[in-house]
Amino acid sequence: MTATYTFDVFSSLDGFGTTSGNWGGYWGKQGPELLAHRLAVYSEEQRMVFGAGTYRVFARMLAASTEESEVRDAWVTRMRNLPATVVSRTLDGPLDWPDATVASGDAVEVVARLKKESEVPLRSHGSLSLNRALMAAGLVDFVQVTLFPVITGQTGTEPIFQGAADFDLELLESRTLDGRSQELIYRPTLHV
Numbered sequence: 001m002t003a004t005y006t007f008d009v010f011s012s013l014d015g016f017g018t019t020s021g022n023w024g025g026y027w028g029k030q031g032p033e034l035l036a037h038r039l040a041v042y043s044e045e046q047r048m049v050f051g052a053g054t055y056r057v058f059a060r061m062l063a064a065s066t067e068e069s070e071v072r073d074a075w076v077t078r079m080r081n082l083p084a085t086v087v088s089r090t091l092d093g094p095l096d097w098p099d100a101t102v103a104s105g106d107a108v109e110v111v112a113r114l115k116k117e118s119e120v121p122l123r124s125h126g127s128l129s130l131n132r133a134l135m136a137a138g139l140v141d142f143v144q145v146t147l148f149p150v151i152t153g154q155t156g157t158e159p160i161f162q163g164a165a166d167f168d169l170e171l172l173e174s175r176t177l178d179g180r181s182q183e184l185i186y187r188p189t190l191h192v
Contacts, residue, residue: 003118005049005111006142007131008041009160013147016156017128025070027150031178034146038075046121048079049111051130052088058126059096079125085114087130108137115139128160135188136165143169147182166191 009017012027019027026034050058062080065071084100087107095102103110107130114122124131134140169186176182 002115003047003120003122004141005115005122005134005139006124006144007135007140008123008125008144008146009128009131010126010146010148011160012150012152012156014151014153014156015160016152017126017158017160019152019155020157021152021155023150023152023155027148027152029148029150029178029181030070030073031180034177034181035073035075037175037177037183038073039078042075042078042082044121046082046123047114047118048082048084049114049122049124049127049130050084050086051107051127052086052091054125054127054130055084055086055088055091055095055097055100063096085110087111107133108139111139112137128158132161132164135167136190138190140188142172143186143188145182145184145186146177147184149180 010026011017012019058080061071062076081098084097085103086095086097086100087103087110089104091102093102111122111134131140135143167188168191169188171184171186173185174182
């Protein structure tokens with residue numbers, strides 16, 4: 001049996017993962033239901049998988065934050081304390097992450113091996129280029145998109161699926177959080 005792999009990503013309605021504007025984290029749209037749900041999802045045993053760029057962003061953001069900062073929401077703290085694999089050809093350990101290891105080499109090969117060897121599900125939050133490559137290789141079992149009610153046409157950065165292959169998506173679950181944000185869980189299949 002192989003471990004499942006979930007590509008977990010936050011998005012604006014127009015498909016951007018981040019913004020250069022003054023929106024703040026979660027585009028300022030987080031609420032108690034969203035934060036509690038995220039904590040529940042991350043309370044399950046799992047292994048995180050990050051690309052080097054996303055790891056660097058998270059490590060830098062957490063190092064610059066205080067205990068009271070929204071950056072340290074309970075689910076983010078839980079994510080940071082989960083075992084993690086950082087796929088990188090440029091990083092060396094040890095990493096500034098409690099239980100993280102570096103896996104060098106081709107991301108598709110690394111994750112294919114992790115899927116075979118892991119006794120717990122695998123999850124990646126962010127890591128856009130890594131996950132686009134893994135989707136194209138058929139290694140992503142679930143795409144979990146949390147869609148925030150904003151359009152960032154002027155300030156949106158990092159288009160989530162720019163340059164990705166074509167996929168058919170089967171909607172497995174959907175929920176509304178705090179009456180405004182949508183979580184959509186899909187099973188992707190390469191469109192041929």
